[in-house]
Amino acid sequence: MATFEGVLVDTDILVIGAGAGGLLAALSAKRHGPPGTRVTLVDSWLIGRTGHTAFSNAWKIVVEPDDDIDAILREIVAGNDGIADQILVREVLASSYARLKDFEQMGMTFARDEDGRYKRRPTRGLDVARVMYPEGGGLEFAWKLRLALEREGTWNRADLDREPTAIAHRGEPDPEHRTLYADRHAQFEAAYAALLPISEALG
Numbered sequence: 001m002a003t004f005e006g007v008l009v010d011t012d013i014l015v016i017g018a019g020a021g022g023l024l025a026a027l028s029a030k031r032h033g034p035p036g037t038r039v040t041l042v043d044s045w046l047i048g049r050t051g052h053t054a055f056s057n058a059w060k061i062v063v064e065p066d067d068d069i070d071a072i073l074r075e076i077v078a079g080n081d082g083i084a085d086q087i088l089v090r091e092v093l094a095s096s097y098a099r100l101k102d103f104e105q106m107g108m109t110f111a112r113d114e115d116g117r118y119k120r121r122p123t124r125g126l127d128v129a130r131v132m133y134p135e136g137g138g139l140e141f142a143w144k145l146r147l148a149l150e151r152e153g154t155w156n157r158a159d160l161d162r163e164p165t166a167i168a169h170r171g172e173p174d175p176e177h178r179t180l181y182a183d184r185h186a187q188f189e190a191a192y193a194a195l196l197p198i199s200e201a202l203g
Contacts, residue, residue: 009155011040018043019051020058023145030152040155048146049139057133058141062096062120069093071128079125106148108134108141 013033015026018041026041033039043050061076063069072093077084100118104110110132111119120130134141 009040010038011155012038013040015039015041016043017051018045018047018146020053020142020145022051023048023142023149026154027145027149027152030149030154038155039152041149047149048143051142053138054142056138058138059123059131059133060096060100061093061123061129061131062100062118063093064097064118067130068128072126075126075128103134103141103144106144108144109136110134 013026013029015022015029022041022043026039030037030039041047048054061072063072069090073086073090076089076093077086100110113119118132120132123129123131134144136143
């Protein structure tokens with residue numbers, strides 16, 4: 001008879017990998033699935049502190065209502081030698097402003113100028129598109145997504161986390177886990193602060 005080691009989790013949707021894509025996929029599944037849908041997100045490292053995005057500035061192209069979305073689409077497609085999925089790229093661009101508002105509701109902050117407009121900048125290889133990033137860069141972006149998942153009641157599981165409790169499964173942070181996460185959060189913040197000037201200098 002076969003034996004199993006580890007934790008057995010009964011779930012409806014399993015998302016493997018807690019980079020930005022996995023975090024957003026799990027959040028979308030929880031929000032758009034039928035009521036009571038059980039979503040589990042697993043990773044080999046601390047969720048909210050793993051994946052490429054967590055160690056980047058989390059730059060993103062955001063198309064504001066007055067921007068020329070077709071011009072932005074054309075230069076992105078041209079920059080990819082015409083092989084990009086043009087329909088998908090346009091859908092992503094068209095929804096980017098709404099996603100920005102979603103991120104703000106999660107607690108992310110995006111810099112604005114004295115007139116209240118978002119601060120955006122050109123990016124390499126593109127003339128029309130403008131990019132922006134949240135305060136705290138990728139580390140804060142990924143962590144805010146994790147907190148949003150906890151509020152939604154998604155079961156987050158990482159090999160370096162202790163076994164989730166029923167409280168965590170309902171989306172209420174376990175105080176003991178929160179202390180562990182807070183300590184690691186502080187360590188990552190210190191590392192990020194040291195690396196940020198180098199990252200900004202490189203663009």
